[in-house]
Amino acid sequence: MDITYMTIFELSERIKYDQRTIREQLKDSVLFEGVHYIHPFGGRKILYLWERIEEEMLNGVSLNSLTVST
Known part of the structure; x- marks a missing residue:
């Protein structure tokens, strides 16, 4: 899985916060x-x-999503 790394500026632009x-x-x-x-x-x-943040926005935060996968 590719990971998209973003600065706070880029994240702000993408999620409109x-x-x-x-x-x-x-x-x-x-x-x-x-x-x-x-x-x-x-x-x-x-x-x-980005991919982890997008997943949380679409599915919500759950205990399973907070575990770090290896």
């Missing part, structure tokens, strides 16, 4: 680290995983 709304209301309450976004190379930058 303000960047601040994503940072302050969605991140860590609906979008979870390791599931919907990562910090590549242990840095400060955040990259969002």
Whole structure:
């Protein structure tokens, strides 16, 4: 499965939410680290995983979707 990595700007454009709304209301309450976004190379930058976010938007958040698949 290909993964599309997005910056907060790109995610904001795609889902039509303000960047601040994503940072302050969605991140860590609906979008979870390791599931919907990562910090590549242990840095400060955040990259969002589009396919996981899209799946949650279409199907809703469930306990099964929060488990990290290997």
